[in-house]
Amino acid sequence: VPKVVDHERRREELADAALRLIARDGMRGVTTRAVAIESGWSTGVLSHYFGTLNDLLLAALRRAAEVQGRVFRERRSQSPEDPVEQLRLIVESMLPLDERRVALTRIFAVYYAELGVNHLAREEVVDYLDNFRRMVERIISRGQSDGAIPRGRDATELAVDLVALADGLSVHATIDPRILGRLQSEARPGERVVREVLGLSPHPA
Amino acid sequence: VPKVVDHERRREELADAALRLIARDGMRGVTTRAVAIESGWSTGVLSHYFGTLNDLLLAALRRAAEVQGRVFRERRSQSPEDPVEQLRLIVESMLPLDERRVALTRIFAVYYAELGVNHLAREEVVDYLDNFRRMVERIISRGQSDGAIPRGRDATELAVDLVALADGLSVHATIDPRILGRLQSEARPGERVVREVLGLSPHPA
Numbered sequence: 001v002p003k004v005v006d007h008e009r010r011r012e013e014l015a016d017a018a019l020r021l022i023a024r025d026g027m028r029g030v031t032t033r034a035v036a037i038e039s040g041w042s043t044g045v046l047s048h049y050f051g052t053l054n055d056l057l058l059a060a061l062r063r064a065a066e067v068q069g070r071v072f073r074e075r076r077s078q079s080p081e082d083p084v085e086q087l088r089l090i091v092e093s094m095l096p097l098d099e100r101r102v103a104l105t106r107i108f109a110v111y112y113a114e115l116g117v118n119h120l121a122r123e124e125v126v127d128y129l130d131n132f133r134r135m136v137e138r139i140i141s142r143g144q145s146d147g148a149i150p151r152g153r154d155a156t157e158l159a160v161d162l163v164a165l166a167d168g169l170s171v172h173a174t175i176d177p178r179i180l181g182r183l184q185s186e187a188r189p190g191e192r193v194v195r196e197v198l199g200l201s202p203h204p205a
Numbered sequence: 206v207p208k209v210v211d212h213e214r215r216r217e218e219l220a221d222a223a224l225r226l227i228a229r230d231g232m233r234g235v236t237t238r239a240v241a242i243e244s245g246w247s248t249g250v251l252s253h254y255f256g257t258l259n260d261l262l263l264a265a266l267r268r269a270a271e272v273q274g275r276v277f278r279e280r281r282s283q284s285p286e287d288p289v290e291q292l293r294l295i296v297e298s299m300l301p302l303d304e305r306r307v308a309l310t311r312i313f314a315v316y317y318a319e320l321g322v323n324h325l326a327r328e329e330v331v332d333y334l335d336n337f338r339r340m341v342e343r344i345i346s347r348g349q350s351d352g353a354i355p356r357g358r359d360a361t362e363l364a365v366d367l368v369a370l371a372d373g374l375s376v377h378a379t380i381d382p383r384i385l386g387r388l389q390s391e392a393r394p395g396e397r398v399v400r401e402v403l404g405l406s407p408h409p410a
Contacts, residue, residue, distance in 0.1 A: 026319040109318035114231040168373025
């Protein structure tokens with residue numbers, strides 16, 4: 001029987017290879033040749049699936065965001081009630097604490113620099129951050145209603161700031177090993193950040 | 206008499222032209238031709254002062270940082286005692302609330318994406334952020350000693366977070382007009398951010 005090529009699977013393999021390279025070597029590491037070697041496929045196969053390196057970058061961005069979303073939903077389902085714990089998981093899903101999240105932070109930075117060639121992808125990055133903010137805002141509003149989170153500050157504003165802080169720390173950690181080291185040395189860096197922004201005491205009562 | 210060319214002044218003019226273009230049109234706006242037109246000098250003059258576009262970008266980064274430092278020191282000298290006010294000035298000197306700060310945020314993003322060709326410049330960006338953190342940390346420590354800022358959190362940690370939040374907001378504001386609009390609508394966005402991170406009440410008592 002003829003081999004059935006699972007195109008979706010192959011696209012994922014190539015995107016994953018790009019993510020590994022970005023995490024390991026930075027954005028300059030992503031060349032057609034390097035991705036071909038890393039994935040074990042030829043440059044011909046690569047160009048069949050992705051016309052340009054920019055298409056591959058966009059696929060890698062979507063792949064990382066999709067995996068991030070899945071990991072986050074799995075973890076959230078383990079603590080469905082506690083808003084601080086849910087916010088901690090969101091913040092920690094953004095911090096560059098493993099290869100995938102390092103790569104995601106670096107790809108985002110390309111669009112922050114407005115150098116991602118694909119305008120559509122920049123819109124995706126903007127929407128992606130906005131989805132994070134809305135999810136955070138809902139959790140904060142709920143926590144403020146039931147008394148787990150102090151009232152007195154606007155939930156939208158807190159959500160904007162919490163996502164900005166998580167992302168700012170992520171970006172700083174990818175360019176400065178001392179900042180990454182600080183985050184890695186903490187048991188729950190996301191919890192500290194959440195408690196700080198929400199005005200909760202540093203350590204749970 | 207022969208004309209005396211003020212080389213330093215001309216380099217500044219060219220760097221300022223690059224900053225205006227970056228603020229107006231984003232990083233893609235910075236081409237040799239566009240900077241020549243914007244500055245009123247020929248591409249020949251431009252290439253005499255800056256061998257590559259990357260050299261010009263680095264000069265623009267230094268120029269923006271230098272102007273930012275000067276503006277900050279002037280403002281700080283007007284409120285030498287109040288730590289919250291000093292921190293507000295630092296945060297607002299980072300936020301992209303005028304052309305120069307928009308350009309600075311965008312140039313930083315290029316180095317965050319690790320796409321700034323000059324490795325030395327990335328080190329400068331890392332040092333620049335670190336200087337901000339140390340300045341913030343000193344002010345927080347002093348405020349904690351004299352009771353203006355709540356104790357109980359590590360000053361270094363607070364400084365890392367405050368600079369990350371200011372920078373995260375800046376980056377988000379340059380790619381998302383809604384975030385920029387929020388910051389522009391506030392009378393003192395830096396004060397809100399400072400009070401939030403330091404655990405001070407939203408409005409001064």
